[in-house]
Amino acid sequence: xxxxxxxxxxxxxxxxxxxxxxxxxxxxxxxxxxxxxxxxxxxxxxxxxxxxxxxxxxxxxxxxxxxxxxxxxxxxxxxxxxxxxxxxxxxxxxxxxxxxxxxxxxxxxxxxxxxxxxxxxxxxxxxxxxxxxxxxxxxxxxxxxxxxxxxxxxxxxxxxxxxxxxxxxxxxxxxxxxxxxxxxxxxxxxxxxxxxxxxxxxxxxxxxxxxxxxxxxxxxxxxxxxxxxxxxxxxxxxxxxxxxxxxxxxxxxx
Amino acid sequence: xxxxxxxxxxxxxxxxxxxxxxxxxxxxxxxxxxxxxxxxxxxxxxxxxxxxxxxxxxxxxxxxxxxxxxxxxxxxxxxxxxxxxxxxxxxxxxxxxxxxxxxxxxxxxxxxxxxxxxxxxxxxxxxxxxxxxxxxxxxxxxxxxxxxxxxxxxxxxxxxxxxxxxxxxxxxxxxxxxxxxxxxxxxxxxxxxxxxxxxxxxxxxxxxxxxxxxxxxxxxxxxxxxxxxxxxxxxxxxxxxxxxxxxxxxxxxxxxxx
Numbered sequence: 461x462x463x464x465x466x467x468x469x470x471x472x473x474x475x476x477x478x479x480x481x482x483x484x485x486x487x488x489x490x491x492x493x494x495x496x497x498x499x500x501x502x503x504x505x506x507x508x509x510x511x512x513x514x515x516x517x518x519x520x521x522x523x524x525x526x527x528x529x530x531x532x533x534x535x536x537x538x539x540x541x542x543x544x545x546x547x548x549x550x551x552x553x554x555x556x557x558x559x560x561x562x563x564x565x566x567x568x569x570x571x572x573x574x575x576x577x578x579x580x581x582x583x584x585x586x587x588x589x590x591x592x593x594x595x596x597x598x599x600x601x602x603x604x605x606x607x608x609x610x611x612x613x614x615x616x617x618x619x620x621x622x623x624x625x626x627x628x629x630x631x632x633x634x635x636x637x638x639x640x641x642x643x644x645x646x647x648x649x650x651x652x653x654x655x656x657x658x659x660x661x662x663x664x665x666x667x668x669x670x671x672x673x674x675x676x677x678x679x680x681x682x683x684x685x686x687x688x689x690x691x692x693x694x695x696x697x698x699x700x701x702x703x704x705x706x707x708x709x710x711x712x713x714x
Numbered sequence: 715x716x717x718x719x720x721x722x723x724x725x726x727x728x729x730x731x732x733x734x735x736x737x738x739x740x741x742x743x744x745x746x747x748x749x750x751x752x753x754x755x756x757x758x759x760x761x762x763x764x765x766x767x768x769x770x771x772x773x774x775x776x777x778x779x780x781x782x783x784x785x786x787x788x789x790x791x792x793x794x795x796x797x798x799x800x801x802x803x804x805x806x807x808x809x810x811x812x813x814x815x816x817x818x819x820x821x822x823x824x825x826x827x828x829x830x831x832x833x834x835x836x837x838x839x840x841x842x843x844x845x846x847x848x849x850x851x852x853x854x855x856x857x858x859x860x861x862x863x864x865x866x867x868x869x870x871x872x873x874x875x876x877x878x879x880x881x882x883x884x885x886x887x888x889x890x891x892x893x894x895x896x897x898x899x900x901x902x903x904x905x906x907x908x909x910x911x912x913x914x915x916x917x918x919x920x921x922x923x924x925x926x927x928x929x930x931x932x933x934x935x936x937x938x939x940x941x942x943x944x945x946x947x948x949x950x951x952x953x954x955x956x957x958x959x960x961x962x963x964x965x966x967x968x969x970x971x972x
Contacts, residue, residue, distance in 0.1 A: 592819070593819040593820065593823075596819075613818070613819060614817065616819055617816075617817055617818065617819055617859075617860070617861070618813075618817075620861045621813050621861060663813070663814060666809065666811065666814040667814050667817050669773075669778060669809070669814075670807075670809050670814050670815045670817065671817060671827075672778060672802075673776055673778065673802060673805075673807045673809075674802070674827055674828035674831060674875065674876070674879065675799060675802050675803060675828055675831035675832055675879075676827075676831060677799075677831070680827075681826075681827065681830030681831045682830070683823050683826045683827070683830050683839070684823075
């Protein structure tokens with residue numbers, strides 16, 4: 461639908477995954493994550509199956525593995541936390557490469573790592589195949605409170621405007637010889653942040669005025685009605701349903 | 715506009731303001747009894763120095779501010795709670811900063827906002843959007859996000875968002891501000907091509923002369939002059955008496971008229 465570089469996570473395309481209505485994709489990802497999280501951690505093969513499922517979705521969406529994996533890096537801070545677990549957790553210990561590690565901690569680390577990675581991978585796929593504004597339409601379709609959706613859509617629209625304002629203020633500061641060199645200058649930065657807040661607040665008031673002038677009464681008019689056919693729902697829900705089968709199998713086998 | 719092109723005399727004036735007075739909640743009085751009347755199809759400039767009350771007056775025209783005294787009538791409809799939605803559809807205000815006016819993620823959705831809020835849906839809505847964008851020459855940009863357009867393009871889209879509501883009167887607040895000369899001329903061509911009543915609030919005097927045969931001067935909250943734009947601009951005492959100054963080297967008596 462849209463054109464232009466919408467956001468860096470998005471990858472333009474017309475694959476079968478791209479054209480699915482946004483709310484079906486959102487539902488599918490949410491269900492998939494819930495299923496993954498409720499899988500017993502001992503069923504290691506189940507997580508491999510999930511990864512395989514996601515890989516096949518990525519293949520269908522024609523998202524190249526490099527693009528996908530690079531965006532998984534956002535997970536790194538959580539990985540660091542997971543790696544700490546075997547060292548700090550209580551319980552029986554085992555020796556790995558000469559280090560004494562907690563067995564429980566190892567399982568915990570694996571649990572966090574596997575589930576988080578799968579969750580992030582699914583979300584990155586969703587973001588790669590769905591434009592931001594389509595996501596908003598999907599959220600509204602899923603009956604998220606309209607106020608939240610409006611706030612999110614204004615964030616998208618005005619993010620650039622506010623960033624630009626921030627940049628202009630920085631240029632103005634630096635043009636007058638200011639350089640932040642330590643705590644002594646934090647006051648200046650704090651005042652800039654305050655000024656930015658006030659400017660944004662005033663812009664908010666002016667935007668509201670413009671909206672009221674064009675007949676805004678508290679709800680956004682529905683301009684694009686996104687609808688999904690039964691076939692599209694079935695197609696989108698294939699992912700979580702297959703995952704659910706794997707999960708149930710995992711519970712019965714362990 | 716020539717008198718022979720104006721609509722049949724039966725049509726009520728697009729805008730009639732009588733005895734409008736307003737004081738801000740902090741006590742500062744901005745308007746002291748404004749009277750004006752704009753016939754259908756006219757293009758009128760509202761001139762005045764900074765702080766004359768121009769923007770305050772504009773905010774009264776669609777009921778965002780409510781007058782302390784006096785009345786506003788749009789195409790025969792008195793402004794009041796009962797007709798507020800209808801009046802807001804009829805009075806299209808184009809604000810000064812297009813970033814304030816364009817608040818939706820894409821140009822198409824933004825132009826559709828007004829008519830959609832009034833209940834238009836489906837193919838009719840789409841037709842309205844495309845027509846309005848076509849009028850300002852921006853149809854090719856329908857799917858772009860507003861912040862990826864140039865300032866002049868954003869101003870034109872802002873005009874389109876209002877045109878899509880098929881207003882009785884188009885009110886422009888400083889339409890030429892921040893535009894480069896080419897964008898300024900493009901906007902002038904667009905405004906001239908529209909078949910709609912225009913009230914243009916500005917202190918860009920050459921632009922007023924170029925576009926509006928008639929001008930009003932608002933100073934210290936009252937209308938102090940009303941007449942052909944060329945004559946008002948040529949009246950030096952009147953101009954300097956109300957802090958209105960022509961740009962260096964500009965002579966309204968010799969300026970070309972379109």
